[in-house]
Amino acid sequence: MADRYEAIAEQFRVHGYKLTQPRRAIVQTLLGAAKPLSPAEIQQRGQKLYHELGLVTVYRTLELMELLGTVRAVHLADGCHGFAIASPGHTHHVVCERCHCVVEIAGCDLGDFLDTVAERTGYAITGHWLEVSGLCAACQAQDAAEHTHDDSIDATAR
Amino acid sequence: MADRYEAIAEQFRVHGYKLTQPRRAIVQTLLGAAKPLSPAEIQQRGQKLYHELGLVTVYRTLELMELLGTVRAVHLADGCHGFAIASPGHTHHVVCERCHCVVEIAGCDLGDFLDTVAERTGYAITGHWLEVSGLCAACQAQDAAEHTHDDSIDATAR
DNA sequence: ATGAGTGCAAACCGTTTGCAATCGG
């Protein structure tokens, strides 16, 4: 966790950007989030870490972090879900339909599929954007509990 | 082409929606577009077919068509590119980085990949959203022409 | 010390809503 923060801080320094209090608060907020956050959500949560945090700064910092590749917008069929920390390199997000919590998937074995696409369409494939939706383990457990008519909802199931 | 229109028209009828002039214009506009169109672009182009076409109607018709599954929003890393006609069933779009023209890809062999994801994350995968970017054949040809210092840009290359 | 970074308020722009007039089945 601490190293995740350190890695992002490094990106700021390396590119000559200052690590101000608002920016620290935003990075920490995103690191602590289990789901993609909208700018407004980032501001609200971030104010617990730095009380004066302004929404405008959130926008500007997100723009900067997107440029640095440390943050990525998460879209799904039903629209934009917000922003989430992105590990360096090519990764994708899996988003829970129910609670919107995300996990990153690192390896991406789409090569064969994309080769096929290139052949079929005549396009030279340069990139792709993939996001996967599903039910996280916790939400699956909750479902299972409900379906067995078990009224005692496990407190851990969320 | 005509049958593509007919198939969409059928969707309207089957679900009890009227096929009004503005709606016809919007459908025809989308069918005639080589790239995803924003609501404003749809209105502008659509007014050539039905002069009174209002922007509000475009929004409402897109919403309806999205519901009917005949249109789909196209997102990419750099934001929302607009709306494009979608064939029935599960398909993806390949978008040209340069001219934004799109082609649909029907088959989607992501099953194995998604199985791996499910195993690794513990999520029950319910859906995914994939869009591929690349250079279409025409834009590739244009590039090639430029790189060989060939000043005679082929008129067909665009 | 000094320029990058910030917060505020206002401008901006794409989208949605309320409503009276119109059109299509």
Added chain:
DNA sequence: CCGATTGCAAACGGTTTGCACTCAT
């Protein structure tokens, strides 16, 4: 004919911009 559909204008909400002040280096 009658209700679904439309266009207009106004409301709305998220995002961006201008500017004077502040903070990190």
